[in-house]
Amino acid sequence: MRTDLRRRRFLWLTCGGAGGAVLVACSGEPPPGDGEDDGDDVDAAIAADVDAAPAGGADASPASPDAAACTMTVTLHDVYAMALYFDGGLGPRTGTIRVADVAAGVALPKDFWHGHGGQLHRYTVLPEHFAALKRRERVMLQTTEVEGHRHMLFIDPVDPQWRVEGAPPETIPAC
Numbered sequence: 001m002r003t004d005l006r007r008r009r010f011l012w013l014t015c016g017g018a019g020g021a022v023l024v025a026c027s028g029e030p031p032p033g034d035g036e037d038d039g040d041d042v043d044a045a046i047a048a049d050v051d052a053a054p055a056g057g058a059d060a061s062p063a064s065p066d067a068a069a070c071t072m073t074v075t076l077h078d079v080y081a082m083a084l085y086f087d088g089g090l091g092p093r094t095g096t097i098r099v100a101d102v103a104a105g106v107a108l109p110k111d112f113w114h115g116h117g118g119q120l121h122r123y124t125v126l127p128e129h130f131a132a133l134k135r136r137e138r139v140m141l142q143t144t145e146v147e148g149h150r151h152m153l154f155i156d157p158v159d160p161q162w163r164v165e166g167a168p169p170e171t172i173p174a175c
Contacts, residue, residue: 072174078167
């Protein structure tokens with residue numbers, strides 16, 4: 001309960017800086033504090049506000065800060081994960097990252113085969129990678145080691161040259 005109160009207080013205090021508030025609010029975590037107690041007067045005011053909430057709790061209200069925090073969207077395309085050679089050259093495509101995968105945000109193990117007697121390099125796109133893709137940031141990953149080497153990969157959600165051919169734009173929640 002106390003974490004919910006701190007989160008609501010944070011959202012209430014930062015709504016003036018809408019862009020930053022939404023980005024931090026979408027993380028689902030309260031901001032790091034300065035280590036000092038904020039005082040019971042603020043907690044009491046928040047508790048009074050929560051007590052005045054409709055039956056079912058503040059989260060059940062469509063006007064609650066939690067309900068409004070995820071109204072931002074992002075438009076993405078299915079893209080290829082691309083291998084980079086350590087000499088700086090561009091390697092092969094190493095799998096498709098679908099917009100549905102980004103929206104789900106769940107760890108996604110992938111295989112990358114390029115000829116090692118059937119032994120595969122592997123990599124996993126993690127929830128934090130999907131969050132970065134929603135922010136339209138390039139993600140860098142490394143594969144597992146096979147025959148004494150690894151590969152560096154990137155996923156670029158912005159540059160059209162990495163889009164899957166014919167992939168339509170899809171709009172998903174940004175948080």
